[in-house]
Amino acid sequence: MLASKRILLIIGGGIAAFKSLDLIRRLRERGAQVTPVLTRAGEEFVTPLSVSALAGQKVFRDLFDLTDEAEMGHIELSRSADLIVVAPATADLMAKMAQGHADDLASTLLLATDTPVMVAPAMNVRMWEHPATQRNIATLKSDRIHFVGPNEGDMACGEHGPGRMAEPMEIVAAVEAALADGPLAGKRVLVTSGPTHEPIDPVRYIANRSSGAQGTAIARALSALGAEVVFVTGPADVAPPEGVEVVRVETAQEMLEAVQSALPVEAAVFAAAVADWRVASASTSKMKKTKGGLPVLEFTENPDILATISQMDKGRPALVVGFAAETDDVIDNATAKRTRKGCDWIVANDVSHETGIMGGKDNDITLISQEGAEDWPRMSKEDVARRLAERIAQALT
Known part of the structure; x- marks a missing residue:
């Protein structure tokens, strides 16, 4: 279902970033082309080399990379995909999206795009339930941002509740639904x-x-x-x-x-x-x-x-x-x-x-x-x- 589909995958910073590696593999198994963007915080959990090896593509990391800006630029990169997926979508990334910040490559891409965006939230349960996060979620939903997850369960921090990133196959199913060419597409x-x-x-x-x-x-x-x-x-x-x-x-x-x-x-x-x-x-x-x-x-x-x-x-x-x-x-x-x-x-x-x-x-x-x-x-x-x-x-x- 994803043959020839282009996915721009933004990997945020969080322990759930390790799931993004399997997500890349699952998307590519279904024929999708995955272009990865790794945030500075994301690099603390997964390496650019591992992401690049699985995606079969160069990893984009720096907003002010002279070569990238000369060859493609963040504007073209943000609009060349069929779908932008943010996984994991941290509380910080979602706050930037909701408030229109653009202080790094990931947030700039998200602000400059007219491509549909899907987020897979991942954070501590208290962060997820915080009124500020809930306000940001409401804003993003009103902006027609697609959500998949989060799931409820045990977390790396030892707490339990909503905030676990959706599993890779759940995200794949959501991506397939978002890109489906049925009569209700876009509804x-x-x-x-x-x-x-x-x-x-x-x-x-x-x-x-x-x-x-x-x-x-x-x-x-x-x-x-x-x-x-x-x-x-x-x-x-x-x-x-x-x-x-x-x-x-x-x-x-x-x-x-x-x-x-x-x-x-x-x-x-x-x-x-x-x-x-x-x-x-x-x-x-x-x-x-x-x-x-x-x-x-x-x-x-x-x-x-x-x-x-x-x-x-x-x-x-x-x-x-x-x-x-x-x-x-x-x-x-x-x-x-x-x-x-x-x-x-x-x-x-x-x-x-x-x-x-x-x-x-x-x-x-x-x-x-x-x-x-x-x-x-x-x-x-x-x-x-x-x-x-x-x-x-x-x-x-």
Whole structure:
């Protein structure tokens, strides 16, 4: 898929830079031409010789190299690629990108380019969660910078959390999706998936039976058509698709915040099964059985994510798709939901126990739109996803 594609790879400074060596190899295996740019900090972790040997290309390092400026120059270098990939993208590099700094070769290339840019963040969890970094991330997303990762896990510093650079094959999948020549190329699409978990106490929560399989299949199908997909998922049973930006959440409130942070998008597909209610005051310690009787739980409504986005005055996606999992009067309830929420389409299905839909491999849906109800035959969730993705592509192009 990457044959003859030109990738400009900027390697930032961080222990994750060692993954960039494998990334170069994986990209070249798929036919890509990789031109490496190594920052001064990056040289502390990988050597120019190793990078050059794997890339089969000269390594660019210095903004003020007289020979390079005479032969090519940073302007031409920044615009000769099909995609610029920054991996690892450190907090410092992303701050420079967000604020328009250009004090070295990497930041100058990123400021001078009109080529699509993808970043694979890598940093300490505290740095990732810092408000300054989060502001920079929001700015970069609004500038249509592609993100892949970061992942969550153990770090070289001994801490645990989000901040690990995506694995090389995850980045390759994201590169392939970004360069895909499908009908949704250049379109940014949001997909929510999975259940939400609303805590009662530290060990108990309110949830539902959603596996996340349908939302995952939709995200994969949209990516296959060339879309840049932001995938906001609750604690699902299935792994998220490769090649998309994954944002993991637990609660409905966290999902709403993640969705709002992902805007603007051309289309939003709300496949997540969001809990309608949460405990008003979750206990901070485990609730114990007592002889005094059953505990009394006071509930409050969760935010309505679908309605919030559908009814936006400014920045509303061109197409908003909701889901309606019903057990009775499926068409009537779903039609009323579309009107009440203000979305464009509703994907309705009957999740009664006897259908086997909830948590199963197949789905049997009706697409509700302004034109009416369109019944689809029962098919696999992957086929539903492909058909829905094709309809979304038709609506956006």
